[in-house]
Amino acid sequence: MVPVRDAGTVTNELTVGQVASLVGISVRTLHHWDEVALVRPSGRTHGDYRVYDAADVARINRVLVYRELGMSLAEIGRVLDDPEVDEREQLLRQRTLLTTRIARLQEMVSAVDQMVEGHDMGQQLSPQEQAEIFGTDWKPEYAEEAEQRWGDTPQWEQSQARAASMTREQWEQVKADTDALEADLAAARCSGVDPASSEAAELVERHRLSIDRFYDCSTSMQVCLTRMYLEDARFTEHYEQLAPGLTAWLADAVAATARAQGIDPETATWQ
Incomplete structure (x- = not known):
């Protein structure tokens, strides 16, 4: 990620080259942002050179944050120029988005940790398998957190042993089955299926079996x-x-x- 500098340390007259060096982007990028009216230097020197002040650099830093979050330049311009949003609100919005981004990166770290663990246990996934299993459409468990919460349970031991023994084809089947189950769950919700119906009960059993693949999972x-x-x-x-x-x-x-099996969901326990 491009480092964001403290605009409060910036003098009031910086050339395009100085700003490019300060924030870590190219002069060409700054020229482009000027051309599309995203960030325009607001001052001029006696020699008629355009220069950036601290507010201009602060705007550049905001652009860099939103670019890191995947927004287009047009979207960024609309957000920054929205008259209904003040500067503090913009900063709070950026902080929220960055927090979400950090959480996703932490999740990816956990996925890598799982891959390392699999490698150490003799189960090394190919790049294609890694993309399928740890892609954005599939949310892996946080390995460290999961071990802290359930590391001393028989279910954790079962899941580790079963996962380590799975082949590439088995992982692919897990991915396919999960996608199909989630699509059917979403369709049932959108079509208004009664949660107490037999159709819902079939989906519930498929959901339980998807977990049971990794450890013995009861209805409770x-x-x-x-x-x-x-x-x-x-x-x-x-x-x-x-x-x-x-x-x-x-x-x-x-x-x-x-309830249909005689289990009170309000008092159900991990057994």
Whole structure:
């Protein structure tokens, strides 16, 4: 990421070359931003050279943040020039977006840790497998957090042993099955399927079996997991991206299945 400098240390007259060196981008980029009216130097020297002041550099830093977040120059211009958003609100917006970005990068680090662990256990994935398993459409568990929470359970031991023994074809099947299940869950939610219906119960069983592939998962455990989905923003975000309201719908469907089996979802435990 391009470093963002403190605009408060910038003098009021910096040439394009000085600004390029200060913020770590090219003179050509600054010229382009000037041409498209994204960031224009606001001052001129006695020799009629255009120069940037501290406010101009602060705007450049904001552009760099939004570019790092994947926004187009046109989108950035609209955000920065929005008369309804003051400077402080813009900074808070950038902070929120950066926090989200950092969380995603931390998630990727956890995915790499899992790959290293798999390698150490003799299961090395190819680049294609890595892309399929750890791509943006699939949210891996945070390995360190998972071990801290469940490292002393039989389920953790089972999951580690089963994952380490899986072949490339098996990982591909996991990916395909997960995509199909999530598509069907989203379709059920969007079409208004009753969480207590037999159709929902079939999806609940598929969901349980997707977990059971890695460790023996009972319906009571499934209730605990969906309870965690509602409490953990990372899981909620994943399901809500598939279909609005899907997290609560899945939890309700699992709870209905549990009741049908004589399990009280309000008191279900990890057993």
